Amino acid sequence: MEFVMGLRNLTIKNIAYISATCVLPMAPFANAGGLMLWEIGTPTLGTASAGWAAMPEDASTAYTNPAGTVWRQGIEMRAAGQAMYGDIGFSEGGLTNVSGNDGGNPVGWFPGGGAFVAGRLADNLGWGVALAGNFGLGLDYDDSWAGRRFAQESVLIGMSAIPSLSWKVHPCLSVGAGLNIMGFYFKYRSEPRAGLIPEDARFKYRDTDIGYGGNLGIIYRPVPETTFGLTYTSKVEADFSDRVTLDNFGPLFEPLVERFDGTKTEIDLNVPATVTASLQQKLTAATTIYANLAWQDWTEYAGVGLEIDNPDQTSLRVNRGYKDTGHFALGVRHAVSRGPLQDWSLSTGFAYDSSMASEAQVTADTPTWQTFRFGLGAGRELCPGVHLDIGYTLVWSGDIDIDQRGRPPFNPRLQGTYKDTALHFFGASVQFEL
Template sequence: MSAKDLRRSGSPFTSRNSVRATLSLLGATGLFVSSLSAQAGGIMIYEAGHEGTGLANAGSAVLATDPSVLMTNPAGISQLAGTQINFNAQVILGDLSFSRDSANTFSGNEGGNALKYLPGSSFFISHELDDRSTIGFGMYGNFGLALDYDDDWAGRYFTQESAIIGVSFQPTYAYKISDDLSIGFGPRFMLGYFRTEVAVNNNVLGLGNADDGQLRYKDTDWGTGANIGLLYNLNDRTRLGVAWTSKVKLEFEDRPELKNITNPLLRFALNRVDVDQLSIDMNVPQTVTTSVSYQLDPQWTLLGSLGWQDWSDFGKVGVEVDTDAASTSRTADRQYKDTWHVSLGAQNQINPKLRWNVGVAYDSSAVEDKDRTVDNPMNESWRLATGFNYALQENLDMHMSYTLVYLADMEVQQTKSRSGGSVSGEYKNAALHVIGGGLVWRF
């Protein structure tokens, strides 16, 4: 039976923090070669189907047009009158296909398109208590990534399938300190889901022709954090906003599932692994975002954002048991670094019912080219976004948006430091396509 026959069906979850993993190998003789890897990583997703998606995150900390602003700046709901409800849905389509080059040493195909689609939704509500105080609640997912390669691809000993997703639940309170200054706070409760599948090489020291085995691992965990924001009206035309989200720690711990381990030496070693102690801890990164909006005239408004994400605290350690004839290593470095975001956008109020949005954004990469891995092939990215908001009725708006996230070409050469095999190649013209829309009711 091959690893492909052993896979479980089901759609991957993600879309992204310190990764610490311990896999204790007790009494191993060091006379076998195996490769077990667990992925932890992801991308910070600005898109949640809300109207701001069409601005590529430009002005996200000042754009108080509906309750979704509590996700990016809790103080923003202080600007919303009455009760407002916002429901959104979106789908992320991917083009992330790997091509091998001459440095690749593993057999197998090229894996297919590893990022096919990822659906998502979000829900927000705000309620004005009085002239100063507003409460709200949001449920959204803006962290994660899911990859699903063919089981028998050339990089199967690094990953076959990996997913990490965080869904946040955020009650929020905002208060107007004055007519121009507001503050907002929201505790954030995140439900995290982690899953990985990876092939296990049954052929000791490259000898034999046995089918691959497989390791599967999945778990869920709750983490807590906070969102805090300030909103300030500098004058009648200019609004400033700043928001901070704390890190959220997720701790996954479960027994891995091992299948089809036919090599007796490998089975002997894995049977002595204290698998209950396989734990993966990660920190969803803290972020800081500053935004500005400037109303040129009754029709045009310009927006911009500058942001920072603490990916260096996401994690530098992943699980990878890599064995040669002399010794065994149990971890693999993930050299993540902090990232920066900048975005510019514009809104055009074409008529009293129709508003058009457009934006462009740049995010730096969380990894150097030499540290890129197939379980999370990050790169710098450009966003091009557009969308519209249309008033169907006096108290009901509809919005839709499209975003292109362009990752360009990403070269990868990932090598087992002890056993020496490499998966090497390129993701050419990698890109994501995000299509979303939603409704806003006002009462």
């Protein structure tokens, strides 16, 4: 029995590792109002996320609102791809007490996207499958940067596979539910001070896991011109448990190294629950407006913080104590009927996300702040049943101040500003009938 249970655990661990490794090219690397993005390569790039939960005519509703799948006429698939460029540069503020460089741009270019299928089993019963990721961050600073005491590399990725069913309970109302299966990958590395010797020490941790949650949705269309969407996504728990690696620590840290090096360290993480309400309203036959209101429960997240700065410490985990965030978005799409852009639909939008961190909670491994989104998009039917959409979203956080301090006896400090912080998303997707 012990052998069977061990084999089962090993298999699950391997599946999680393979899943997380395979989906990394599809998952976002980000810093934003929280660590959950609205960008998955779909047409909402052009509206800056507005209309997220109220687009049942889009196959990606299998991801954004499972209640929308029953509104499809046949089986439809949307394949989406996007490229993200993160511009996150640190500028030292004069009070940093660790020598080193500015860390370079720890994000740079990264690919992403998703695949979504939606259809009907019967007139009042729909189904969907979605594969995409919109949770995580990834930072890899240059060697010998001034903040290496706190973080040299920090990667946290969550990728979701969501099968779902929907039921049209009335000609104007549907409900849906999905199972959110999330594969996680977490890697952390820093270079604490190695006691009284001049070299840097090395602190490493890496693990994978699979977590489960639920998605619930409602679509209400009282008249053909008006669509309301409401979704709830439950929290998803990840339980990391791997061996910490500590290298090159001096004699002063011998008790800590004996306590933690090679021992299994458990880290619990909660992907926050979210509630999103969206509107799609046709103003004319050619013009449609979209809107979002959303809430995300970041107080449950707490943050994955790992630090070593004191030889007497008994825990490696730091609870950041983040706060919940709010979101608002407004967008418009217009179908052009004449001129060089005839048969194209053009879109634009604006969104705002509040920050999960106060100024005192900004850290080198999670430099997050409030964000403003600006979207542009275009789409057209290429041929009957095949529709192309392209889009761009700028996610702007501006200047993010940081003043992170460690504990005695070494008191490391990183003080300065991440200047003109921005993420650029370029995406394209194709929807077609199967």
